[in-house]
Ligand code: HEM
């Protein structure tokens with residue numbers, strides 16, 4: 001909570017003299033606030049806390065895998081760690097971070113005074129700590145926390161799950177409600193509160209990508225809720241949705257889950273696409289190349305994401321025609337993704353580039369995310385996936401799209417907009433150090449996993465054959481480095497919130513957008529009269 | 535959509551209601567869709583025959599023509615589901631049949647325990663492309679099988695391989711998994727009390 005205070009005080013001070021009332025004092029400000037900036041900050045702080053919690057679980061995993069054999073934890077606990085790590089990172093760190101960015105930036109980018117549904121905004125945030133309190137408390141329950149992987153396949157999670165599974169289901173329900181409320185709020189804000197003259201095709205790309213992400217959330221979070229509800233009924237009410245002995249089918253679970261799951265991975269990356277587009281253009285001092293094609297590419301990715309889910313299930317038994325369909329549909333996604341990468345590179349081409357921290361993260365995003373895309377294409381080849389599936393190659397793939405993709409996207413955004421949030425410049429030297437240590441640590445941790453996977457090391461195991469020892473040790477060292485580096489990020493943000501060089505209204509000369517027309521820090525109330533859009 | 539842009543736009547409050555209404559329709563619709571996937575999935579598997587789920591009781595006693603020129607090998611597997619203690623095996627492990635002829639084989643089951651139990655066998659056929667051409671006119675898997683402590687039984691299966699079976703399929707493997715249904719039996723009569731529309735058999 002101390003951090004919370006520091007983080008926001010700068011914003012609160014400067015405009016007590018405005019005719020609007022400032023923020024309330026004390027804890028009730030945070031409990032009852034309907035201010036999009038307060039709520040955005042709470043989302044971001046919550047998400048970072050979850051990032052550290054999920055990260056420390058990853059440290060347990062990598063410590064156990066440092067050497068072959070069982071040294072530190074028992075296999076049962078190891079499985080709880082992989083499960084909770086995945087769930088916390090996906091639902092607690094990445095998704096709330098993007099919702100936080102949306103809360104802070106969408107109203108500023110479209111010239112709105114606040115989110116369209118401020119009271120609902122408060123609820124959707126406060127549901128999250130409740131959900132994660134429940135989820136994390138399962139660690140202390142009899143039988144331990146969920147141990148069936150973040151994908152919670154039936155019957156592992158139904159017939160063989162620990163007693164705490166019911167609490168896990170409840171937590172997922174609450175998170176789902178929170179995400180859906182957040183998504184509705186974002187759609188209502190973008191649809192109804194744009195400043196006069198801001199037509200759809202004039203919207204900043206971050207706004208576009210979030211609009212499409214919000215639609216994805218509305219389409220798939222209810223399906224996830226349905227899946228866990230079916231689990232709940234199988235476990236507690238004697239139905240057999242997923243139980244073969246009662247006429248159900250465990251494979252059905254995987255279809256329902258991945259119908260949610262694949263769009264979900266795009267929910268975690270599309271907002272980053274938007275933010276990166278702004279950052280690349282700002283630090284190249286050129287307008288973004290191919291704005292319209294960017295919008296259509298995001299739309300195409302979102303639509304295609306609904307018809308590729310079975311690429312997660314090639315080895316489960318999909319008929320030949322199905323394998324071919326899902327293989328080609330999956331590969332098709334590489335086309336709009338390629339368009340985006342092409343546009344970013346073309347934006348940088350012949351630009352006056354400078355490499356401040358946001359740009360470093362953005363460039364790393366483009367390069368490393370592409371590597372993740374390529375390994376995705378390899379996995380999409382159905383016959384080859386029989387070799388790769390459930391090995392560390394898959395782990396390498398999704399960490400390359402999620403860490404330098406989603407997480408670097410969030411870091412880039414944070415550094416890009418920190419001056420606007422706090423009114424101070426962050427410490428550039430420290431931020432660059434944060435970048436380089438993260439970059440090296442992340443590659444050390446995840447690149448060897450490609451080789452491990454190709455050589456046949458299965459995922460989600462606490463012990464492994466001796467020939468995998470060296471790469472695992474390198475990977476663990478990289479992971480420790482990456483993990484420790486994130487404390488530096490915490491330090492940089494706190495330092496920036498408490499003071500530092502005063503930030504001008506527009507600290508990046510190439511940056512474009514309404515948010516830079518506001519003073520830094522952005523006043524507690526902004527755009528109470530809508531700006532003019534040329 | 536673009537109404538916020540013009541001066542004659544409805545008040546945000548009203549159009550917010552509209553957005554909420556639309557979004558909630560989407561949410562409720564997609565939640566229902568998640569559950570609709572359950573019957574859709576079964577119907578899809580039944581029509582396409584994928585997934586190895588064999589159909590219910592086949593009514594005709596023969597498909598008419600017996601194709602004596604062609605032989606198809608049918609293999610039988612039997613295994614126990616988790617926690618099931620019965621001895622369960624096919625009496626005939628493999629048999630050569632002519633498409634179109636009705637064939638009877640038996641499965642042996644014994645309850646070695648000292649309490650009465652109820653079992654339910656669930657079939658699966660491989661390769662799944664053969665599923666629509668494998669007809670069961672009589673099968674122990676259509677019903678639950680109760681066995682007293684120590685009791686044993688032979689359970690019949692009568693099937694016909696359809697002469698329409700694609701040429702390239704020369705071998706079919708039918709596997710049964712036997713599940714312990716003893717604790718479900720007081721709760722619900724027939725199996726599949728839950729979701730599935732599919733009375734496997
Ligand atoms: C060109 C783009 C992509 C392609 C072709 C692709 C393809 C695939 C395939 C085929 C798998 C299944 C591998 C297996 O289990 O055997 C997979 C897994 C995965 N992908 Fe991707 N992917 C792409 C982009 C992404 C993106 C952008 C994200 C997230 C931001 C992502 C996240 C994941 C995750 C989390 C898994 C693993 C799920 C699990 O089993 O735990 N992928 N991908």
Ligand SMILES: [Cu+2]
Pocket residue numbers: 261262265308309311312
């Ligand atoms: Cu996928």
